[in-house]
Amino acid sequence: MTASLQIGRLLRSTTSDCVIGCRASELNVPVFGGMVRIPLADGTQIYGLIHNIQIEDDGLIRQLITSDNVSEDVLLDNRNNRNVPVEIGVIFVGYAQNGRISHLLPPRPPLSLDEIFTCMPPEVIAFTGSGRFGYLRHILRAEDLPQAELLAAHIQQAGQMHHAHGSPGWVEAVTRELVTLLRDDYDRLMSVLSAIGDVNLS
Amino acid sequence: MPVNYLQVQGQILDKCQQARQNQQVYRQRLEQALKLLERFAGELDTLRAVVENARMADSTLRCAVPLNEELNTARDAPVMGEMPLLLAADGSQVNPNRHDAVEFAVINTGLFRIQPGTAHTPREETQTQLYLLEDLHNPDAPLTEEVVALRRDLTERRLLAERAAAESARPLITLTDGPLELFREPRDNPQYDQLLRDYLNILQKTNRHGVVSAGYVDKPRSDLVVRLLELAGEQNSAAQETARRRPLAGVLDRVIFARLLGAGQRSAVFAIQSGMAERFADYDPALQPCFFYLNVSAGSSEPYLARVEIPLQTAQNSDLLDALHAALLQQCRQMGSKPYPYALHRAHEIALISRLEKEQIETMIARAMRAMGLEVEDKSFKQYHKENR
Numbered sequence: 001m002t003a004s005l006q007i008g009r010l011l012r013s014t015t016s017d018c019v020i021g022c023r024a025s026e027l028n029v030p031v032f033g034g035m036v037r038i039p040l041a042d043g044t045q046i047y048g049l050i051h052n053i054q055i056e057d058d059g060l061i062r063q064l065i066t067s068d069n070v071s072e073d074v075l076l077d078n079r080n081n082r083n084v085p086v087e088i089g090v091i092f093v094g095y096a097q098n099g100r101i102s103h104l105l106p107p108r109p110p111l112s113l114d115e116i117f118t119c120m121p122p123e124v125i126a127f128t129g130s131g132r133f134g135y136l137r138h139i140l141r142a143e144d145l146p147q148a149e150l151l152a153a154h155i156q157q158a159g160q161m162h163h164a165h166g167s168p169g170w171v172e173a174v175t176r177e178l179v180t181l182l183r184d185d186y187d188r189l190m191s192v193l194s195a196i197g198d199v200n201l202s
Numbered sequence: 203m204p205v206n207y208l209q210v211q212g213q214i215l216d217k218c219q220q221a222r223q224n225q226q227v228y229r230q231r232l233e234q235a236l237k238l239l240e241r242f243a244g245e246l247d248t249l250r251a252v253v254e255n256a257r258m259a260d261s262t263l264r265c266a267v268p269l270n271e272e273l274n275t276a277r278d279a280p281v282m283g284e285m286p287l288l289l290a291a292d293g294s295q296v297n298p299n300r301h302d303a304v305e306f307a308v309i310n311t312g313l314f315r316i317q318p319g320t321a322h323t324p325r326e327e328t329q330t331q332l333y334l335l336e337d338l339h340n341p342d343a344p345l346t347e348e349v350v351a352l353r354r355d356l357t358e359r360r361l362l363a364e365r366a367a368a369e370s371a372r373p374l375i376t377l378t379d380g381p382l383e384l385f386r387e388p389r390d391n392p393q394y395d396q397l398l399r400d401y402l403n404i405l406q407k408t409n410r411h412g413v414v415s416a417g418y419v420d421k422p423r424s425d426l427v428v429r430l431l432e433l434a435g436e437q438n439s440a441a442q443e444t445a446r447r448r449p450l451a452g453v454l455d456r457v458i459f460a461r462l463l464g465a466g467q468r469s470a471v472f473a474i475q476s477g478m479a480e481r482f483a484d485y486d487p488a489l490q491p492c493f494f495y496l497n498v499s500a501g502s503s504e505p506y507l508a509r510v511e512i513p514l515q516t517a518q519n520s521d522l523l524d525a526l527h528a529a530l531l532q533q534c535r536q537m538g539s540k541p542y543p544y545a546l547h548r549a550h551e552i553a554l555i556s557r558l559e560k561e562q563i564e565t566m567i568a569r570a571m572r573a574m575g576l577e578v579e580d581k582s583f584k585q586y587h588k589e590n591r
Contacts, residue, residue, distance in 0.1 A: 060547065066538025068500075073316055074536050074544060076323040082551075 004117040005029050007036065008088060013109035016092055016138070018048070020116045021085035024055070024078070030088055033153025035119040035127070038110045045096040046106045047119070047127050047135075049154055051145045052089030090116070091142055093135035094127065101127055103134030121161040128158045129167065133177040140181060140188075147188070151178065152195035159201050171201065224452075231450045235458055238431040243274040245434075252433050253475055256441030263441065264476040265429035266455075269492065269517060271470035273427070279466035279531050280524035285318035286373040286414075288529055290545035291362045293354035294553040296560050297347045298338055301585035303578060304567045307333040307345055308560070309354045311361050312552030314545050317371075318532050324545075326552050329361055334567060343393040352394070355384060356401050359415070363404045366413045373525040375414045379546050382417040382511040383478050383491045402485040409488055409515050414522050418530070418543055422509035426474060426493070427455045455495065456507035463497035463505060468527050470494065471517045483514075490514035496527070498534040498541040506541060508534075 007030045008022030018038070022030070030036070030050055038046040061084065064070055078084070095106040119127070127135075139147055139154075155174055162170035175196055182189035242249055246268045253267050271277075296308040309331045316324040331353075338345045355378075362376040382405070384398060408415050428450050436444045459469050473479070474491045483490040492512050499506040510530065516522045534541035568578045580586075 060551070063537055063540060066540075067536055068538070069535070071319055071532075071536060072321045073318055073324055076321065077316070077548065080323045081326050 004037070004120045004123070006115050006117050008086075008116050010038065010110050010112055010114040010116060011085075011087065012112070015105055015109050016142075018090050018092070018110060020088040020090060022088060023080070024084070024086050025080045027053070027086050029118060031153075031157075033150055033157055035093075035124050035154070035158070036090055036116050037119050037123065038114055038116050040106075040108075040110060040114070043097070044106065046092055046110055047094045047096070048090035048092045049139070049150065050088055051091050051142075051150050052087075054087040054089070056084050056087060058084055088116075091138060091145065093138050096127075101130040103131050103138075105138070121165065124158050124161050125165055125167070128174075129162070129170065133174055136174070136177060136181060148191040148195035151192055152199055155196055156199040156201065159199065163201055171199070228452050231453050232457060234435070235428055235431050235450050235453045236461060238435045239273050239427075239458060239462075242431070242434045243272045246270065246272070249273075249430065249434055252437060253430065256433050256444075257475060259441040260445060262477065263445070264426065264474075265433060266426035266472035266493075267430070267475050269471050269473055273470060274462055275470035276463050276467045277469075277527070278464075279468075280528050282525065282528040285532055286375050286525045286529050287369060287371040288316050288318060288375050288377060288533070288545050289362050289365055289369075290314045290316075290377040290543065290549040291358040292379055292546060292549035292553045293358045294550075294555045295350050295354050296555055296563070297350055298333070298345060299585075301582040302564060303581040304334075304564055304571070305338055306563070306567060307338065307350050308555060308563060309333075309350065309357055310553050310555050311354070311357045312549045312554075313361050313365060314549040314552060315365070316545050316548075318529065324548070326548065327361075327365075328552055329357070331357065332563070332567075349393065349397075352384065352397050355380075356397055356404070359401060359404045359408075362415075363408045363413075366408060367411060372412055373414060373522055374412075375416060375526055375529050376408060377416050377418060377543060377546055379420070379550065380417055381419055381491070381509075382415060382513065383474065383476070383482070385478070398481065399485075402482060402489060405482075405489050405513060406486050409486070409513055414516050414526050415513055416516070416526055416530075417511040418546060419509040419511065420542060422456055422495075422507065423454060424456075424509060425450075425454055427458065427472065428453050430472075455509070459495040459507055460497070460505040463495065463507070465497055465499050465501055465503070465505070466531050468494050468496045468510075471512075471523070473514065473517070474511075488513060488515040492517040496530060498531065500535060500541065503539075 007026060008020040011019045011021045030053065032050055032053060034050045036048050036050060040046065061078065064074065092105055094101065094103040139145065139150060155171060159171040178192055179189065182192060249268050253265060257263050291311055291313045293309055293311045298305045298307045311329045313327045314324060333345055358378050366374055366376050384401065405415055432444050432448065432450050433441060436449060463469060471492050471494045474493060479491045490513065492514055493509050496508050496510055497505045498508050530543060533543035533545055536544040571578050
């Protein structure tokens with residue numbers, strides 16, 4: 001198993017979500033729907049899902065796009081040197097303390113400049129396989145997020161890991177739980193099921 | 203109270219009205235300047251003699267002197283197989299302010315190294331120099347805003363020279379924003395003389411390493427060539443009288459060359475005749491400041507002229523001149539619709555000291571002073587109220 005990768009550091013946070021900054025050159029690792037963890041000083045691990053990746057601009061970037069041909073050296077300069085971070089939005093879905101996983105919100109948010117790591121398959125499997133999908137309610141409560149797409153991306157990634165580790169029924173179980181949670185909201189349920197229908201586990 | 207826009211509006215209309223009346227005179231002068239340029243285009247010996255005579259009569263004379271290209275020269279951009287390595291530096295400063303809690307000055311110099319057209323990430327570097335306590339209150343060398351600006355110019359060139367010395371690639375171009383000539387005041391004290399000597403020494407070393415020193419002046423307001431044309435057109439008048447009358451006053455060099463230079467073309471190279479240029483040449487004739495105009499606009503867009511200052515040694519080396527010409531155009535092209543050398547913009551961006559950074563430095567100084575038992579004053583009440591709005 002390869003070690004989890006640091007993808008950036010925390011810019012700002014609340015009890016339910018946070019924004020991470022990373023350099024454009026490091027953007028090949030974090031993916032939409034990907035699960036991340038933020039270790040706190042007391043050993044607590046906060047878990048979250050990436051729901052937004054935003055590429056910031058500034059005056060120079062806006063000027064450079066008027067050039068007929070942006071040369072390779074200028075491209076590398078802007079991606080590696082300039083202080084224009086990529087902002088990654090993360091919604092918290094739970095935490096682990098003393099080895100015990102909880103699908104409640106973390107006791108306190110992480111602090112500025114805390115490191116953020118990608119979750120490795122065993123971590124994703126342990127978190128998503130523990131309890132009864134309680135973490136889904138954090139996503140379903142955040143109405144300003146692209147919920148259906150976020151859930152589909154998460155289910156695709158976590159489903160592949162469960163499938164590879166001998167739990168082929170995980171996708172069906174999480175879908176059934178979503179149907180239960182959204183049974184009183186037909187429109188949202190149809191939107192989520194439609195997105196999940198596009199999930200490809202192969 | 204806000205600005206009295208009503209009063210401002212009236213003044214704007216008055217000034218515009220006056221400028222419109224002067225337009226006719228200006229157009230006549232511009233046409234006259236263009237005619238003189240064509241008439242004397244190839245008479246380089248005559249023009250040099252005219253300037254020499256005028257210089258003898260007027261020691262404050264400031265104008266262009268032709269080198270060996272005709273006045274109406276328009277040189278196309280050279281085709282370079284490989285772009286030269288470029289080092290650009292720019293400085294930013296915090297001037298001493300007696301209203302602050304702690305009086306200090308900072309010069310922050312940004313250096314940007316780029317090998318255009320390659321897949322190498324450019325390198326950036328900053329050097330920060332703090333002036334504090336005893337540095338500010340030396341009665342023989344007070345650190346005024348002008349001295350800070352002069353030291354900033356010097357630091358830019360010193361950093362470029364140091365980094366250039368470590369590079370083996372040639373041609374190598376070092377670039378700063380603004381002229382190579384120095385205009386800072388006061389010019390009549392030992393501190394200024396010493397800083398000028400240091401500056402010239404650095405330029406000389408850079409020259410001797412075969413490295414190009416260039417100063418890029420964006421939107422230049424100079425009229426050095428126009429002043430030369432005035433002298434040429436009034437050869438029967440005394441030079442001082444011509445300088446006083448200014449028969450072509452208001453016409454700028456860049457307006458003339460905008461008519462002559464196509465996209466990417468450069469003008470002839472001229473030397474500068476001025477008291478400061480003479481000090482450069484006295485120190486080392488190879489440092490005589492020279493310049494050319496460059497139309498950095500692309501394709502069919504409106505001409506946009508920059509003035510580029512170089513030492514005589516570069517002006518006399520066509521390979522180095524071509525390399526500089528090509529490199530500046532390549533850099534300007536990177537900035538699309540608003541051409542300006544990318545490397546210089548980046549050096550400026552790196553060097554810039556934000557208000558937050560200034561406050562951070564002030565806090566660091568105050569903390570250190572208190573820790574050593576030194577007294578730290580409060581900021582002035584005037585400053586307090588300004589910041590408390």
